[in-house]
Amino acid sequence: MKAFGRLYLCLLIFFLYLPIGVMIAMGFNASPYYQLPFEFSTRWWNELWQNQDLLEAGRNSVIVAVIVTLIATPIGTAGAVALHRREFPGRNFLRVMLLPPIAIPWLITGTAMLVMFYWSGVGRGFHAMLIGHVALAIPYVVLVVSTGLQTIRQDLEEAAMSLGSTPVHAFFRVTLPLLTPSIIGAALFAFAVSLDQFVISYFLATPGYTTLPVKIYSAIRKGFTPDINIISTVLLLASMALVLVYAVFSKFGAGNVRR
Amino acid sequence: MSAGPATTAPALKMGGRRLPPWVATTALLLPAYGWLLIAIFLPLGAMFLFSFMTATPIGNKEIGYTLDQYKIFFTQPYMWQVASWTFQIAFATTLICALAGFLAALALARSGLGRSQWIFLILILLPFWTNGLVRIFSWTMVIREGGFLDAVVQFVLPEAGSVGFLYSRPAIVLGLVHGYLPYMVLTCYIAISTIDDAIVEAAESLGARWWTVLGRILIPMAAPGLIAGSVLIFVPVVGAFMEPRILGGPQGVTLGTVIEDSFTQGFNWPQGAALSFMLLAVVLAIFATFSGVLRRNAQW
Numbered sequence: 001m002k003a004f005g006r007l008y009l010c011l012l013i014f015f016l017y018l019p020i021g022v023m024i025a026m027g028f029n030a031s032p033y034y035q036l037p038f039e040f041s042t043r044w045w046n047e048l049w050q051n052q053d054l055l056e057a058g059r060n061s062v063i064v065a066v067i068v069t070l071i072a073t074p075i076g077t078a079g080a081v082a083l084h085r086r087e088f089p090g091r092n093f094l095r096v097m098l099l100p101p102i103a104i105p106w107l108i109t110g111t112a113m114l115v116m117f118y119w120s121g122v123g124r125g126f127h128a129m130l131i132g133h134v135a136l137a138i139p140y141v142v143l144v145v146s147t148g149l150q151t152i153r154q155d156l157e158e159a160a161m162s163l164g165s166t167p168v169h170a171f172f173r174v175t176l177p178l179l180t181p182s183i184i185g186a187a188l189f190a191f192a193v194s195l196d197q198f199v200i201s202y203f204l205a206t207p208g209y210t211t212l213p214v215k216i217y218s219a220i221r222k223g224f225t226p227d228i229n230i231i232s233t234v235l236l237l238a239s240m241a242l243v244l245v246y247a248v249f250s251k252f253g254a255g256n257v258r259r
Numbered sequence: 260m261s262a263g264p265a266t267t268a269p270a271l272k273m274g275g276r277r278l279p280p281w282v283a284t285t286a287l288l289l290p291a292y293g294w295l296l297i298a299i300f301l302p303l304g305a306m307f308l309f310s311f312m313t314a315t316p317i318g319n320k321e322i323g324y325t326l327d328q329y330k331i332f333f334t335q336p337y338m339w340q341v342a343s344w345t346f347q348i349a350f351a352t353t354l355i356c357a358l359a360g361f362l363a364a365l366a367l368a369r370s371g372l373g374r375s376q377w378i379f380l381i382l383i384l385l386p387f388w389t390n391g392l393v394r395i396f397s398w399t400m401v402i403r404e405g406g407f408l409d410a411v412v413q414f415v416l417p418e419a420g421s422v423g424f425l426y427s428r429p430a431i432v433l434g435l436v437h438g439y440l441p442y443m444v445l446t447c448y449i450a451i452s453t454i455d456d457a458i459v460e461a462a463e464s465l466g467a468r469w470w471t472v473l474g475r476i477l478i479p480m481a482a483p484g485l486i487a488g489s490v491l492i493f494v495p496v497v498g499a500f501m502e503p504r505i506l507g508g509p510q511g512v513t514l515g516t517v518i519e520d521s522f523t524q525g526f527n528w529p530q531g532a533a534l535s536f537m538l539l540a541v542v543l544a545i546f547a548t549f550s551g552v553l554r555r556n557a558q559w
Contacts, residue, residue, distance in 0.1 A: 002369075002370045002371050004366075005365070005366030005367075005369065005370030006366070006370050006372070008362060008363065008366050009363060009366050009367065009370070009379050009383075012359070012363050012383065012440075013379070013382050013383060015437070016382075016383065016386050016437065016440070016441075017386065018401065019394065019397035019398045019400065019401045019437065020386065020389075020394065020397050022397060022400045022401050022406075022407045023393070023396065023397035023400050026400050034400060034403075034405075034406070035405065036405065036406075036407070036410045037410075075290040075291050075294060076291060078286075078287040078288075078290060078291065079287065079288055079290070079291030079292070081287055082284050082287035082288045083288075086280070086283075086284045086287075088281065088284050094288065094292065097292070097295065098295075100299060100300075100303075101295065101299050103494065103542075103546065104539065104542060105494060105495050105497070105498025105499075105515075105538070105542065106495075106498070107498045107499075107500055107515055107518060107519065107535070107538075108303075108306075108498060108535045108538060108539050108542075109299060109302070109303075111306065111518065111522050111531060111532070111535055112299075112302035112303045112305065112306040112532075112535070113298065113302045114522060115302065115305050115306045115309050115528060115532060116301060116302035116305040116306070117302075119305060119309075119316070120305075131294075131297070131298050132298055134294060134298070135294055135295055135297075135298030135299050138291050138294060138295060139295075142291065192388065196388075196389070196390045196391070198390070198391070198392045198501065199500075199501070203522065203523075213390060213392050213393075216392060216393065216396065217392055217501065220396055220399075220505055221504070221505075228396075229400075232390070232393040232396060232397075235389075235390050235393055236389045236390060236393050236394075239388055239389040239390060240385055240388070240389055242388075243385060243388040243389075244385075247381065
């Protein structure tokens with residue numbers, strides 16, 4: 001029974017990684033029509049560096065993700081601190097209001113943003129994407145930082161205050177250093193949310209300004225060559241690296257509390 | 260809006276000195292919720308208004324208000340077919356994920372894996388945090404005619420024809436299952452890992468066979484995880500448009516692709532807005548029905 005369980009898990013993991021492996025391998029196959037048998041070639045890797053459109057979309061993706069991280073992390077952290085450390089009426093309502101951006105299908109949120117931004121004159125493109133991505137990232141930052149706050153004892157701050165520290169001083173000198181791993185984790189999360197975001201970007205992109213997932217989508221629909229596989233592989237490995245770094249940081253945070 | 264993050268720190272300082280505490284609380288909350296209001300809730304409101312318009316208000320067109328957009332299911336009976344396909348795909352995906360995910364969670368928690376449980380769990384969850392579009396795209400390499408699957412089949416049986424099934428509804432379900440299965444594994448694993456081994460051992464020592472243990476202990480106790488996972492999968496799947504578009508081709512007409520088309524191709528925004536709102540109503544009804552179970556699973 002136990003051997004069967006392990007076999008099943010291995011099959012499941014094989015199923016999860018099979019298409020990803022095939023896609024990566026096909027980026028190193030010489031045929032532009034993805035024909036088999038496989039013939040190794042780095043041709044598409046070289047082609048990618050000629051494809052200015054794809055490279056620019058990739059650059060846009062990274063720039064948007066960095067700015068989104070810089071905006072969403074402090075805003076979300078402030079929100080998490082208020083929701084977690086302060087008593088006020090309507091707190092539960094505000095907590096529930098974090099869920100719609102996560103739970104409502106992005107198709108609905110994305111088209112709603114398109115309607116609103118077009119109508120109000122905000123328009124589409126870089127700034128519209130920024131507004132949309134930050135809104136999606138904030139709830140995740142709040143959730144991750146809140147989880148961190150739960151593990152930090154509030155009486156440490158109270159102890160500091162009883163020794164004459166002001167609340168602000170106590171927060172910045174006691175809670176914030178303990179919270180740093182969670183905040184870094186939240187920032188990585190926000191970066192990943194923005195980098196991988198396709199649906200919102202798709203509705204807010206303009207022909208002149210796109211991000212990588214939008215470019216990949218239009219390539220898939222209009223015809224493509226294996227350089228798409230190469231850039232997809234890069235994007236995939238980047239998100240995997242982010243998640244692994246996040247896992248390390250959240251572990252580091254947990255270790256910090258026990259000490 | 261850009262002033263948001265800058266305003267929080269000074270306000271905090273004032274809260275510590277003279278101002279009443281609600282000022283600091285508001286200053287901490289305002290940037291986050293102001294942003295959500297402007298970027299999420301106002302747009303949803305705007306779209307609701309749009310769904311009653313007679314035409315897209317661009318240029319100098321006369322705009323009237325009407326309920327006609329919500330009558331699409333009566334004026335275009337074809338939409339019933341589209342809705343039925345969408346829900347069939349969503350039910351099939353959820354059911355397959357529930358079966359495969361529950362078994363995976365059971366295997367993870369009860370195969371005596373010890374510490375390597377975490378390695379398996381991370382391996383299962385890792386693809387989930389990567390780009391969904393890229394993962395859907397990767398399936399086209401496998402299941403297209405002359406793709407990887409065909410190459411494997413023809414290696415074993417050189418005479419066999421193509422088994423590629425890209426551009427079909429099973430292909431859509433396959434891609435969606437691949438995309439959302441880790442959700443179910445996670446929610447079921449959380450539920451099953453709280454089950455005390457002693458309960459199972461007690462049942463076994465009293466003579467319960469494995470199917471009794473499964474049916475009377477494991478499944479009922481894992482039910483919150485199964486339900487939460489099902490809701491978290493069903494909801495995004497009914498709103499999916501990229502997956503049916505890429506893997507379904509001409510077969511991939513769903514509510515999601517119809518909405519996408521009315522915003523990007525047909526330029527009939529009021530129609531798209533009305534469909535989006537009907538979809539949102541379904542989503543909210545699902546969340547309302549299962550809110551009790553979901554809340555027990557959530558952190559807060």
